Structures are given as structure tokens and as C-alpha cells.
Amino acid sequence: MSHILIVYSTIDGQTRRICERIAIICREAGSGVDVVELAQLDETRLAEYDKILLGASIRYGRHRPAVQAFVQRYQALLHQKVSGFFSVNAVARKADKNTPQTNPYMQKFFAETDWQPDCLAVFAGRIIYPEYGFFDRNIIRFIMWLTKGPTNVTQRFEFTDWQKVDAFAAQFATMMVEK
Structure with a gap:
């Protein structure tokens, strides 16, 4: 059984709702899961987790500064763990902007960091x-x-495709901890 940390940054609560849905699916797959808002995170416990998933929403074209600061500060640890990232934004409601490869906010985020998560997704918000x-x-x-x-x-x-969230959660839940 893996121990998963799901960390989120949300403005209106949709990212939290998505994280809670992912947590349910990961628990059903047999994992222990903690869901924590980034501002409430006890960073001294990060090493206890096998997998770390970060979810962040967009407002006015940017993720909150604390999201990028977290990634920069813990990049080495994130590379040692199975890690994932998803972005929640309204532009992802469009079919040509709802993947990590086509979403401009996801592309911008990774242009500004050196983090390479094992699992990525973009979800339309609300x-x-x-x-x-x-x-x-x-x-x-x-x-x-x-x-x-x-x-x-x-x-x-409501633009969130909950079946897409479920599929991503199942993928992340079943990723093997081999790092």
C-alpha cells in the first residue's frame, strides 16, 4: 500500500473538490491518502509519502505564486518520489486546450520550472x-x-469532466513506487 499526499491550491474550491474525488479513487485502490491545502502543509512530513500529487487552479492567467515556490523548494524531493501535477482552469473547457501538451497555462508553468512529474493532467474548472x-x-x-x-x-x-478526473486518479493510484 502506498501513502499518497495530495496537495492543492484553490481559489474557489473546485481544485479541492477534484482532489477529494481523486483521494476517494486512490483509497479504493488501497492507498493511504492525505489531502492538504498548500497553505496548511506540514512540510516536515513530505518525506513520509511515497507519492505526491499537486493540484493548482488558475486565476487571471497564473497559478498562485506559492505553487511555483513549493515546486522550486522541493524539486529534488519531488523527483525522488512518484509525483503528479494537474492544473484547473476555464480555458481547458475547450477541446484544443484540455491536455498538458495543449494547455497554455500548463506549458507556461513547466517553462518556469525544471520539475518533470510522472503524471500530468489538465481539468476544466467551473x-x-x-x-x-x-x-x-x-x-x-x-x-x-x-x-x-x-x-x-x-x-x-460546471466544466469539469469528472470521468477524466476519475481516469487520471486511477492512473496515479496504480503507478508503482519504484524510484
């Missing part, structure tokens, strides 16, 4: 206009208008 403040609601609406996305500020839009 837009929850009614929960945003005035500024975020209008900026996100403008971005959606530019990218031909939904702009009705009274609605919530």
Missing part, C-alpha cells in the same frame, strides 16, 4: 458568477466574452 465579488465577476465575464465562454452572471457553469 465559473460561479453569483459567488464572485463585483471585480472578479466582471473581469471573469470579460475574459469569457473574449474567449466565447458563458457570460450570464446569474448562473454557475
Whole structure:
């Protein structure tokens, strides 16, 4: 049985929801799993895990600075473990931008780091206009208008392909710890 750490950085909670779904599938596969928000991570325990999965959301075209700082600080450890990374963003709702090879945010992230995770994924997130403040609601609406996305500020839009999340989770859960 492997011991998995799933670390996440989220703004609106969708990345956490995805991590919780991944954790369920990993537990069903027989692994012990801890799910922790990056800001709450006890970094002294990282070495205890066989596998580390990092999930991060995008807001205004960037992952949060703490995500890249974590990768840079623990890159050597991440290379010693089975590791994975997934990005959650609204642009991944488009078929031509929903893979690690075609998603511009994933490409930008790895251009800025030397980390090479064993397992990668990109998931479309969600837009929850009614929960945003005035500024975020209008900026996100403008971005959606530019990218031909939904702009009705009274609605919530779920783009996450949960079957894709499940398939990624099953793949990560079954990766052998051989490093």
C-alpha cells in the first residue's frame, strides 16, 4: 500500500473538490491518502509519502505564486518520489486546450520550472458568477466574452469532466513506487 499526499491550491474550491474525488479513487485502490491545502502543509512530513500529487487552479492567467515556490523548494524531493501535477482552469473547457501538451497555462508553468512529474493532467474548472465579488465577476465575464465562454452572471457553469478526473486518479493510484 502506498501513502499518497495530495496537495492543492484553490481559489474557489473546485481544485479541492477534484482532489477529494481523486483521494476517494486512490483509497479504493488501497492507498493511504492525505489531502492538504498548500497553505496548511506540514512540510516536515513530505518525506513520509511515497507519492505526491499537486493540484493548482488558475486565476487571471497564473497559478498562485506559492505553487511555483513549493515546486522550486522541493524539486529534488519531488523527483525522488512518484509525483503528479494537474492544473484547473476555464480555458481547458475547450477541446484544443484540455491536455498538458495543449494547455497554455500548463506549458507556461513547466517553462518556469525544471520539475518533470510522472503524471500530468489538465481539468476544466467551473465559473460561479453569483459567488464572485463585483471585480472578479466582471473581469471573469470579460475574459469569457473574449474567449466565447458563458457570460450570464446569474448562473454557475460546471466544466469539469469528472470521468477524466476519475481516469487520471486511477492512473496515479496504480503507478508503482519504484524510484
